[in-house]
Amino acid sequence: MTKTPDATRRSDRSRRAILDASLVLVGEVGYNKLTIEAIAARAGVGKQTIYRWWSSKAEVLLDASLALAGEAGAEAGWTGFPDTGDLAADLKAVLRATVDEFADARYEAPVRALTAAGATDPELGARFTQRLLEPQLALYEARLRSAREAGQLPAGTDLRLTVEMLVGPLTYRWLLRTAPLTHGFADALVDRVLAGVGYVTAGRPDSR
Amino acid sequence: MTKTPDATRRSDRSRRAILDASLVLVGEVGYNKLTIEAIAARAGVGKQTIYRWWSSKAEVLLDASLALAGEAGAEAGWTGFPDTGDLAADLKAVLRATVDEFADARYEAPVRALTAAGATDPELGARFTQRLLEPQLALYEARLRSAREAGQLPAGTDLRLTVEMLVGPLTYRWLLRTAPLTHGFADALVDRVLAGVGYVTAGRPDSR
Amino acid sequence: MTKTPDATRRSDRSRRAILDASLVLVGEVGYNKLTIEAIAARAGVGKQTIYRWWSSKAEVLLDASLALAGEAGAEAGWTGFPDTGDLAADLKAVLRATVDEFADARYEAPVRALTAAGATDPELGARFTQRLLEPQLALYEARLRSAREAGQLPAGTDLRLTVEMLVGPLTYRWLLRTAPLTHGFADALVDRVLAGVGYVTAGRPDSR
Amino acid sequence: MTKTPDATRRSDRSRRAILDASLVLVGEVGYNKLTIEAIAARAGVGKQTIYRWWSSKAEVLLDASLALAGEAGAEAGWTGFPDTGDLAADLKAVLRATVDEFADARYEAPVRALTAAGATDPELGARFTQRLLEPQLALYEARLRSAREAGQLPAGTDLRLTVEMLVGPLTYRWLLRTAPLTHGFADALVDRVLAGVGYVTAGRPDSR
DNA sequence: GCGTAAACGAGACGGTACGTCCGGTCTTATT
DNA sequence: AATAAGACCGGACGTACCGTCTCGTTTACGC
Numbered sequence: 001m002t003k004t005p006d007a008t009r010r011s012d013r014s015r016r017a018i019l020d021a022s023l024v025l026v027g028e029v030g031y032n033k034l035t036i037e038a039i040a041a042r043a044g045v046g047k048q049t050i051y052r053w054w055s056s057k058a059e060v061l062l063d064a065s066l067a068l069a070g071e072a073g074a075e076a077g078w079t080g081f082p083d084t085g086d087l088a089a090d091l092k093a094v095l096r097a098t099v100d101e102f103a104d105a106r107y108e109a110p111v112r113a114l115t116a117a118g119a120t121d122p123e124l125g126a127r128f129t130q131r132l133l134e135p136q137l138a139l140y141e142a143r144l145r146s147a148r149e150a151g152q153l154p155a156g157t158d159l160r161l162t163v164e165m166l167v168g169p170l171t172y173r174w175l176l177r178t179a180p181l182t183h184g185f186a187d188a189l190v191d192r193v194l195a196g197v198g199y200v201t202a203g204r205p206d207s208r
Numbered sequence: 209m210t211k212t213p214d215a216t217r218r219s220d221r222s223r224r225a226i227l228d229a230s231l232v233l234v235g236e237v238g239y240n241k242l243t244i245e246a247i248a249a250r251a252g253v254g255k256q257t258i259y260r261w262w263s264s265k266a267e268v269l270l271d272a273s274l275a276l277a278g279e280a281g282a283e284a285g286w287t288g289f290p291d292t293g294d295l296a297a298d299l300k301a302v303l304r305a306t307v308d309e310f311a312d313a314r315y316e317a318p319v320r321a322l323t324a325a326g327a328t329d330p331e332l333g334a335r336f337t338q339r340l341l342e343p344q345l346a347l348y349e350a351r352l353r354s355a356r357e358a359g360q361l362p363a364g365t366d367l368r369l370t371v372e373m374l375v376g377p378l379t380y381r382w383l384l385r386t387a388p389l390t391h392g393f394a395d396a397l398v399d400r401v402l403a404g405v406g407y408v409t410a411g412r413p414d415s416r
Numbered sequence: 417m418t419k420t421p422d423a424t425r426r427s428d429r430s431r432r433a434i435l436d437a438s439l440v441l442v443g444e445v446g447y448n449k450l451t452i453e454a455i456a457a458r459a460g461v462g463k464q465t466i467y468r469w470w471s472s473k474a475e476v477l478l479d480a481s482l483a484l485a486g487e488a489g490a491e492a493g494w495t496g497f498p499d500t501g502d503l504a505a506d507l508k509a510v511l512r513a514t515v516d517e518f519a520d521a522r523y524e525a526p527v528r529a530l531t532a533a534g535a536t537d538p539e540l541g542a543r544f545t546q547r548l549l550e551p552q553l554a555l556y557e558a559r560l561r562s563a564r565e566a567g568q569l570p571a572g573t574d575l576r577l578t579v580e581m582l583v584g585p586l587t588y589r590w591l592l593r594t595a596p597l598t599h600g601f602a603d604a605l606v607d608r609v610l611a612g613v614g615y616v617t618a619g620r621p622d623s624r
Numbered sequence: 625m626t627k628t629p630d631a632t633r634r635s636d637r638s639r640r641a642i643l644d645a646s647l648v649l650v651g652e653v654g655y656n657k658l659t660i661e662a663i664a665a666r667a668g669v670g671k672q673t674i675y676r677w678w679s680s681k682a683e684v685l686l687d688a689s690l691a692l693a694g695e696a697g698a699e700a701g702w703t704g705f706p707d708t709g710d711l712a713a714d715l716k717a718v719l720r721a722t723v724d725e726f727a728d729a730r731y732e733a734p735v736r737a738l739t740a741a742g743a744t745d746p747e748l749g750a751r752f753t754q755r756l757l758e759p760q761l762a763l764y765e766a767r768l769r770s771a772r773e774a775g776q777l778p779a780g781t782d783l784r785l786t787v788e789m790l791v792g793p794l795t796y797r798w799l800l801r802t803a804p805l806t807h808g809f810a811d812a813l814v815d816r817v818l819a820g821v822g823y824v825t826a827g828r829p830d831s832r
Numbered sequence: 833g834c835g836t837a838a839a840c841g842a843g844a845c846g847g848t849a850c851g852t853c854c855g856g857t858c859t860t861a862t863t
Numbered sequence: 864a865a866t867a868a869g870a871c872c873g874g875a876c877g878t879a880c881c882g883t884c885t886c887g888t889t890t891a892c893g894c
Contacts, residue, residue, distance in 0.1 A: 005843080005844075006842085006843070006844075006886095008886095009842095009843070009844055009845095009885080009886070010844080011844070011845070014844090014845075014846090030328065030329075031328050032328060032329065035874090035875060035876085036875080036876080036877085037874090037875060037876080038875095040846090040847095044846080045845085045846070045847095046844095046845060046846040046847055046848095047846095047847085047876095047877080047878095048844090048845080048846085048847090048877095048878080048879090049844075049845060049846075051877065051878085052844075052845095112327055112328065113328060115324075115327060115383075115384070116323075116324040116325070116327040116328045117324070118384070119320055119323060119324040119327075119383045119384070120238065120239050120240060120320065120321060120324045121238075121240065122385070125384065125385055126385070129384055129385065129386060133384065133386065134386075137386070158396065160387065161377075161393070161396055161397070161400065162400075164377045164380055164381060164386070164387075165373065165377050165397070165400060165401070167377075167380065168376035168377030168378070168379070168380035168381070169369075169372045169373050169376030169377065170376070171376070171380050171384075172372055172375065172376035172379055172380060173372065173376070175323075175327045175383075176323070176326070176327070176333065176337055176341065176379075177330070177333055177334070177337065178337060178341070178342075178345070178372070179368065179372075185369070188366065188369055189369070189373070191404075192369065192370075192373060192401070192404040192405060193373070193400070193404055194404070195403065195404040195405075195406075196399075196400040196401055196402070196403040196404025196405070197400060197403075197404070198403075213864085213865075214864070214865080217864060217865055218865075219865070219866070222865090222866075222867095243853085243854060243855085244854080244855070244856085245853085245854060245855085246854095248867090248868095252867080253866085253867070253868095254866060254867040254868055254869080255855090255856080255857095255867095255868090255869085256856095256857085256858085256865095256866080256867085256868095257865080257866060257867075259855095259856065259857080260865080260866095421838080421839075422838065422839080425837095425838060425839060425890085425891075425892085426839075427839070427840070427890090430839090430840075430841095446744065446745075447744050448744060448745065451879080451880060451881085452880080452881075452882085453879085453880060453881085454880095456841090456842095460841080461840080461841070461842095462839095462840060462841045462842055462843080463841095463842085463843085463881095463882080463883095464839090464840080464841085464842090464882095464883085464884085465839075465840060465841080467882065467883085468839080468840095528743055528744065529744060531740075531743060531799075531800070532739075532740040532741070532743040532744045533740070534800070535736055535739060535740040535743075535799045535800070536654065536655050536656060536736065536737060536740045537654075537656065538801070541800065541801055542801070545800055545801065545802060549800065549802070550802075553802070574812065576803065577793075577809070577812055577813070577816065578816075580793045580796055580797065580802070580803075581789065581793050581813070581816060581817070583796065584789075584792035584793030584794070584795070584796035584797070585785075585788045585789050585792030585793065586792075587792070587796055587800075588788055588791065588792035588795050588796060589788065589792070591739075591743045591799075592739070592742070592743070592749065592753055592757065592795075593746070593749055593750070593753065594753060594757065594758070594761070594788070595784065595788075601785070604782065604785055605785070605789070607820075608785065608786075608789060608817070608820040608821060609789070609816070609820055610820070611819065611820040611821075611822075612815075612816040612817055612818070612819040612820025612821070613816060613819075613820070614819075629869085629870075630868085630869070630870080632860095633859080633860070633868095633869070633870055633871095634870080635870070635871070638870090638871075638872095659848085659849060659850085660849080660850075660851085661848085661849060661850080662849095664872090664873095668872080669871085669872070670870095670871065670872040670873055670874085671850095671851080671852090671872095671873090671874095672851095672852080672853085672870090672871080672872085672873090673870080673871060673872075675851065675852085676870080676871095
């Protein structure tokens with residue numbers, strides 16, 4: 001029987017300090033050289049306090065990233081996926097923002113680290129996907145569904161496939177650094193994907 | 209001054225033993241628990257023999273994967289990217305083969321490990337991309353170029369973008385395990401991408 | 417200012433449970449592996465309740481041993497050092513009893529632990545000596561004084577030295593395990609010590 | 625199967641550094657606060673190098689004390705137990721020297737620590753007794769045997785008992801600090817013990 | 833007999849050291 | 864000169880306890 005700690009007694013001060021320290025450190029030294037000892041030292045916390053609530057540095061970083069994403073969304077006044085009626089424009093806006101986010105060192109290090117660690121550790125990967133990735137993919141899917149219901153996409157469009165055609169190449173370039181990530185790349189990608197999927201602009205047939 | 213060892217005196221027996229051991233072990237215990245000590249012990253080799261010729265376990269695994277890819281290509285009678293004239297069919301064949309490869313445990317472990325490690329370590333990532341990834345992407349690009357020259361693709365088609373639209377979503381699903389990798393997924397992907405890019409079947413206009 | 421707890425409100429139930437638990441545990445795992453946490457757990461007591469009343473596990477054990485010695489004396493109907501008029505017989509009886517006590521596992525573990533801890537920690541040693549040891553030595557000394565006053569020992573006999581000549585070798589064997597502790601050893605020791613000190617049997621000159 | 629290290633490859637430099645550091649540290653902070661980590665740090669050595677060759681800090685200290693005893697004996701020009709023919713004088717000389725040794729801080733700390741640790745840990749105690757203590761007791765016993773053969777002690781004298789009557793009270797006072805250790809104490813002890821054992825001065829009857 | 837302050841059980845916390853594992857370097861003897 | 868073997872220094876691992884510090888919950892006095 002593993003004794004489970006009492007979450008109601010948890011020190012929020014320590015929790016925040018740990019998450020903050022892990023984000024700072026992963027940026028400073030990188031994921032591979034990130035150690036629990038260093039996090040504990042930087043956070044002014046005993047190691048056991050980390051081990052009590054997380055099972056590995058990856059889990060710490062996952063929570064830290066979630067908190068970061070939450071804060072970031074809030075401070076950016078993020079109110080959900082844009083829906084101006086112009087699907088192409090909306091997707092481009094979001095993908096451009098994603099490109100920018102990927103270029104922001106604050107997000108870069110932890111998210112890249114988690115993606116890599118999740119690729120290697122299936123269990124962690126599942127948690128990463130479920131908690132950080134899927135919620136975002138769901139937003140794309142919802143926007144596409146709305147477009148499909150508005151008749152801008154063929155009724156039979158595979159929404160999931162479409163989402164991954166948008167997100168996949170972007171992530172691929174970012175993760176593997178095969179080529180520079182630019183707004184132009186995002187725009188071109190959206191155009192090609194929508195063309196491939198049979199996108200029809202707002203009520204009028206595609207006259208392009 | 210770092211003394212560079214004399215490569216002509218290198219023990220090929222040890223080299224092979226190390227590469228083999230690293231592949232076996234990465235399959236058995238995973239990349240994170242793979243240690244140089246264990247590789248040396250399994251290969252019946254001194255640790256220094258590994259450090260003399262490689263700088264990290266990732267480099268060992270990269271060489272091992274290259275050797276593996278070479279052997280595999282040879283034994284499969286791989287003679288280059290297929291070019292039957294039917295671009296869609298050729299791409300589907302290759303992507304289906306890639307799906308199968310990703311499902312093969314022998315390749316799975318080392319390639320996944322290298323991809324993850326490369327994502328985290330830019331220098332390693334560059335070597336990984338250059339030596340293992342780019343050569344494959346170049347084959348795709350060549351096949352697309354041949355189609356473009358045959359008039360099956362518009363003259364202005366961005367070949368690189370097209371390649372990444374094919375490979376990106378596939379890799380994305382594999383790496384992040386967001387959904388099962390199937391032949392059907394490969395086929396649908398090829399269809400959408402070619403549609404988006406303005407593919408015209410063998411000289412005749414697209415009558416779809 | 418260290419706030420001193422109110423002894424009148426002390427829970428006797430907890431106090432006994434702690435002392436009992438410490439004796440049980442020191443017998444089970446030995447002094448070195450005895451921990452305050454384990455005592456608290458075994459006693460069903462908060463750690464703070466131990467720290468409130470004692471400053472270290474040694475102090476707990478010292479109190480526990482004192483309580484044990486008190487109970488043991490009471491239940492053995494111990495009414496003080498025997499004085500039959502025959503000094504040699506009285507000393508042999510007491511030393512034999514001490515040999516038996518040293519062989520009793522109940523006393524063995526805590527007393528040995530305290531002796532060792534006291535040897536290493538002067539402050540604890542002083543308390544141990546004063547509270548547990550000296551009272552016993554005083555009994556020996558009193559008995560010898562009574563013999564000296566009865567003319568059985570020369571007037572100038574150094575009582576303290578004599579006591580330590582009796583108790584020293586016994587403790588030495590017990591503590592260092594250089595040889596087995598037997599009743600015969602106790603008897604021979606008493607005979608040699610009394611001979612060395614010029615013991616005269618009951619008023620008559622020594623006719624040995 | 626515990627892999628046993630190859631003693632022929634052992635670094636003597638590290639070995640000495642560890643023993644020296646342990647002696648210095650036990651003097652500085654005492655046995656209870658002596659840690660393997662501190663020894664390693666002070667000796668400029670990896671912890672593993674200590675664990676490779678010793679199983680505990682007590683074992684390190686035992687080896688250190690043996691080395692110290694060896695050096696000390698050598699530098700003091702110690703050529704064995706004195707045998708001037710006058711047993712009482714010889715014993716007094718040795719016991720006085722022991723009193724001085726017990727007062728010397730260099731020996732005090734490690735030997736006291738080992739005695740205490742050995743009292744608590746039977747296995748360690750056996751090694752301590754066998755390697756450090758017994759050899760010294762054997763010297764006493766040999767000197768007494770020589771006296772017995774010279775007719776200065778009764779034929780039936782229990783040599784072992786006699787040795788422990790000499791060493792026991794001395795050790796008792798030192799370890800438990802019941803009274804100050806002085807040369808006078810040593811002299812008186814020798815006198816009483818020899819009297820009790822029937823010592824006869826060199827050919828002449830005891831006319832004291 | 834009721835309110836309140838202290839002792840209490842529980843256990844989270846910042847720390848220290850444990851004993852182990854492995855990284856990367858160095859040494860020795862072998863091939 | 865490269866190798867198998869493995870000792871070495873260093874440092875992070877995850878665990879066990881330390882002694883302190885809240886938390887509610889009894890408990891027993893003083894009003």
